[in-house]
């Protein structure tokens with residue numbers, strides 16, 4: 334698509350200037366290392382990390398007085414109904430989902446669904462405005478010991494003010510913002526917005542710093558803006574923050590309680606040309622025409638069957654170990 338290929342222009346110029354400000358204030362915001370340099374974790378490691386995060390979350394919930402929710406989180410995605418030929422997995426659906434907003438398993442699912450809704454709409458917009466560019470903007474706020482509800486409301490208000498500034502509205506056609514919550518008992522809440530925006534006119538980082546200072550009445554100035562070369566990766570990167578709480582191991586039970594007190598709060602927001610889209614539908618829509626039990630595996634032609642497996646067993650099946658050990662006992 335031509336809209337995609339046009340991103341490659343002017344990019345190096347923009348990227349070179351982008352991180353300087355963030356580096357000077359690592360207390361407020363530490364940029365993550367770039368994807369290329371980061372050690373790629375294996376599926377097994379990611380599964381282990383997720384299980385660890387869930388155990389931490391369940392313990393926090395229990396200590397905050399929400400034993401039932403803790404149990405829901407523990408049960409969530411502990412078993413899957415799997416449609417398989419014994420070698421290939423056609424479908425895996427958890428037998429139970431807690432749908433708790435801080436659950437890392439449910440976060441991945443919500444983020445996946447939101448990406449699927451947002452990506453075609455973004456590509457369509459970029460096709461309509463071939464001179465526009467996609468940019469990734471980070472806005473940060475100073476650490477705060479106010480309640481999360483107050484921090485959230487304050488940030489949303491600052492972001493509204495920013496969007497009303499003439500320079501912002503002239504340069505940014507619209508986009509999606511996802512709000513990231515991190516923090517610890519000792520340092521308070523760190524609240525950031527990660528924004529994927531359709532940019533009409535080049536927006537200098539220094540101008541954005543100035544505008545964010547104006548919008549926050551001098552309270553915050555740490556921002557980053559850079560061009561996005563790969564739309565799909567940009568969408569994934571932006572949305573993962575809205576659905577994934579960071580550093581849960583640093584949270585205290587009272588912080589979890591503050592989060593629970595914010596019933597119905599949304600951690601993503603669509604504005605400008607994307608306003609009105611819903612990327613967080615309550616339930617997944619069932620996909621039609623999916624393969625069924627008894628039909629042939631499209632990969633190898635073997636008959637498909639259903640079985641309930643744990644995440645570890647699924648990893649085993651995918652690596653071919655399970656089929657040798659257990660396939661005989663399935664039938």
Ligand SMILES: [Zn+2]
Nearest residue numbers: 409431436439
């Ligand atoms: Zn869950």
Ligand SMILES: [Zn+2]
Nearest residue numbers: 418421630633
């Ligand atoms: Zn197969």
